[in-house]
Amino acid sequence: MAVKIINPGLSTTVQDLGRPGYYHLGIPISGGMDRFALRAANLLVGNDEGAAVLEAVFLGPEIEFTQAATVAVTGGELPPKVNGAEQATWEAFAVKSGDVLSFGYLKSGARVYIAISGGVDVPLKLGSRSTYTLGALGGHEGRALKAGDALPLGPSGKGRGAIPAALRRGPGNPAELRMLPGLYWHRITAAAGKQFFADTWKVAPEADRIGYRFKGGKALDFVPRTPPFGAGSDPSNIVDACYPYGSVQVPSGTEPIVLHRDAVSGGGYMMLGVIISADMDLIGQLQPHSPARFVEVTLDEALCARADRQAALQRVRDHLKL
Amino acid sequence: MSIRFSFGGDEHIFAEVSEEMSLEAFFTSLSLTNAVKQAGIKGVTEICPANASFQIKYDPDQIKAGDLLRELQSMEGAASKSDASLKTRIMEIPVYYQDPWTHETLMRFRERHQDPSATDLEYAARVNGLGSVEDFIEAHSSQPWFVSMVGFVAGLPFLYQMVERKRQLQVPKYLRPRTDTPKLTVGYGGCFSCIYSVRGAGGYQMFGVTPMPIYDPNQQVSYLQDEMCLFRPGDIVKWKPISRDQYDADTEAVNANRFEPTIREASFSLAEFNKDINGTNAKLMEVLHGR
Numbered sequence: 001m002a003v004k005i006i007n008p009g010l011s012t013t014v015q016d017l018g019r020p021g022y023y024h025l026g027i028p029i030s031g032g033m034d035r036f037a038l039r040a041a042n043l044l045v046g047n048d049e050g051a052a053v054l055e056a057v058f059l060g061p062e063i064e065f066t067q068a069a070t071v072a073v074t075g076g077e078l079p080p081k082v083n084g085a086e087q088a089t090w091e092a093f094a095v096k097s098g099d100v101l102s103f104g105y106l107k108s109g110a111r112v113y114i115a116i117s118g119g120v121d122v123p124l125k126l127g128s129r130s131t132y133t134l135g136a137l138g139g140h141e142g143r144a145l146k147a148g149d150a151l152p153l154g155p156s157g158k159g160r161g162a163i164p165a166a167l168r169r170g171p172g173n174p175a176e177l178r179m180l181p182g183l184y185w186h187r188i189t190a191a192a193g194k195q196f197f198a199d200t201w202k203v204a205p206e207a208d209r210i211g212y213r214f215k216g217g218k219a220l221d222f223v224p225r226t227p228p229f230g231a232g233s234d235p236s237n238i239v240d241a242c243y244p245y246g247s248v249q250v251p252s253g254t255e256p257i258v259l260h261r262d263a264v265s266g267g268g269y270m271m272l273g274v275i276i277s278a279d280m281d282l283i284g285q286l287q288p289h290s291p292a293r294f295v296e297v298t299l300d301e302a303l304c305a306r307a308d309r310q311a312a313l314q315r316v317r318d319h320l321k322l
Numbered sequence: 323m324s325i326r327f328s329f330g331g332d333e334h335i336f337a338e339v340s341e342e343m344s345l346e347a348f349f350t351s352l353s354l355t356n357a358v359k360q361a362g363i364k365g366v367t368e369i370c371p372a373n374a375s376f377q378i379k380y381d382p383d384q385i386k387a388g389d390l391l392r393e394l395q396s397m398e399g400a401a402s403k404s405d406a407s408l409k410t411r412i413m414e415i416p417v418y419y420q421d422p423w424t425h426e427t428l429m430r431f432r433e434r435h436q437d438p439s440a441t442d443l444e445y446a447a448r449v450n451g452l453g454s455v456e457d458f459i460e461a462h463s464s465q466p467w468f469v470s471m472v473g474f475v476a477g478l479p480f481l482y483q484m485v486e487r488k489r490q491l492q493v494p495k496y497l498r499p500r501t502d503t504p505k506l507t508v509g510y511g512g513c514f515s516c517i518y519s520v521r522g523a524g525g526y527q528m529f530g531v532t533p534m535p536i537y538d539p540n541q542q543v544s545y546l547q548d549e550m551c552l553f554r555p556g557d558i559v560k561w562k563p564i565s566r567d568q569y570d571a572d573t574e575a576v577n578a579n580r581f582e583p584t585i586r587e588a589s590f591s592l593a594e595f596n597k598d599i600n601g602t603n604a605k606l607m608e609v610l611h612g613r
Binding site: 020021023024025026027125126132134135136137138142179180182183228229230231232233237238239240241242244245246247264265266267268271273274275276277278299302303306 | 328329330331332333334336338340341342343344367368369370371372373374375376377379382387471472473474475476477478480482487490492494495511512513514519520522537539550551555
């Protein structure tokens with residue numbers, strides 16, 4: 001064993017790029033909420049971009065190394081320390097056997113990605129090492145880490161370098177989450193649709209890997225209807241259907257919920273549309289009470305944003321080759 | 323039936339076969355998703371059938387949204403002409419109705435319920451115009467059900483009863499969802515029954531529990547070693563009411579990993595079903611009981 005958990009923090013899980021292919025059984029993709037930060041952390045320590053890392057939310061864990069390794073911490077600004085000495089984020093640093101990695105207080109963002117050279121080598125489950133806690137699947141024993149857990153590392157390559165601030169990505173203030181309207185958008189009135197995009201929302205305390213809830217905007221007015229058989233009587237009900245990743249459901253028209261990597265795969269609430277793939281990472285870095293707006297885009301704009309995000313990642317790869 | 327397609331962001335296409343639930347809509351969704359699977363379209367990563375709709379997830383770097391949409395639309399005609407027949411499985415699921423665990427849970431969340439003075443089963447019997455809880459259990463367990471969707475959480479089946487529309491049971495969900503539901507609770511919301519595969523939040527009414535695991539991420543349970551989820555869309559389920567003694571005996575068998583569920587191969591034709599519902603269901607029961 002190469003890593004020992006002294007203190008797990010608030011919730012620290014093993015995550016990689018996820019487990020596609022089982023959503024039809026209700027098993028979500030899981031994996032790092034901020035994929036850009038996860039890939040960057042792995043590149044810094046010389047791992048494959050999709051190697052398993054630790055994802056910690058709000059509070060960092062305390063970890064003892066039982067072998068030498070290279071470590072990098074990306075994502076939110078949560079200062080890492082080795083034996084109490086502060087290290088830079090977005091930069092590779094070395095640890096020796098017996099060293100203890102701990103963290104200061106969160107300055108910005110919500111989640112950090114702790115990559116360790118060799119990657120966290122828990123067993124593959126359905127092709128991934130990601131933890132899906134609701135289904136007790138993957139990661140370390142299907143759950144968030146606890147004090148005393150020991151994790152093995154894979155064979156390590158050579159890591160080095162740093163990623164300058166100009167090459168990083170994070171949400172603005174307020175965060176702008178781009179959304180393609182669709183799905184059951186026609187269920188709300190034109191005025192309600194306009195108001196939805198005009199309002200500034202706040203992240204609610206109920207925000208986790210399954211989904212993020214938002215508060216503070218005006219309740220939506222629905223187009224009147226006779227409930228279809230099997231849907232239920234609330235105007236926001238539909239016959240239970242699939243939920244896309246990033247879909248924005250609004251139970252009873254009051255508080256939008258954006259589903260994330262551990263999404264419930266379906267249910268009986270209407271959805272207004274879907275947050276574009278390029279902006280999913282940003283949601284993972286939002287703290288409760290932080291402001292956010294939904295911004296209407298077209299499919300072409302979504303695809304341009306996707307290309308921009310891929311280009312940003314390519315700049316990181318190119319930079320680290322220097 | 324004309325399918326309504328919608329782009330779900332840049333990685334999903336959502337297809338609503340019908341706004342309302344029906345076996346016809348379910349069969350169209352199932353046959354279309356099967357056709358998509360067989361077509362092996364490059365870039366398609368997830369194919370998810372649902373009750374009266376379905377969803378395709380794809381990689382837009384490999385296939386353009388418009389091209390995928392045209393492919394799906396070209397399959398629509400063939401699916402609606404298919405004869406809606408199915409080689410499937412029928413299985414018996416033991417249910418201990420009015421068990422102490424869902425009772426304890428429903429009492430804890432009474433203030434979130436439409437009728438805080440009644441149990442979920444008493445409420446369900448009343449809103450369906452049935453005289454007693456026993457009459458409701460009879461209506462719930464006497465006729466078979468289709469697994470019309472798997473999802474929400476890992477391996478959870480949504481089930482739709484194989485009876486004519488006027489006999490369908492309908493029960494509203496809780497006013498506000500609970501934060502807790504016992505594992506393997508048999509639930510009800512709208513026109514669907516379900517089995518909660520894991521403990522967690524839920525908004526469906528709670529009627530009982532099954533001793534039979536339906537999801538095993540460790541793949542230790544004898545009948546879940548090949549696939550961690552028991553159910554597939556298109557499976558047919560028959561509830562079997564059991565007593566506390568039988569529940570305890572089944573649980574002991576499950577714990578010793580010698581519980582053997584009753585699962586048989588079966589075939590189903592929607593046209594025959596619509597012609598003679600009682601006759602079709604009676605034949606399915608013969609298949610289930612090996613007669």
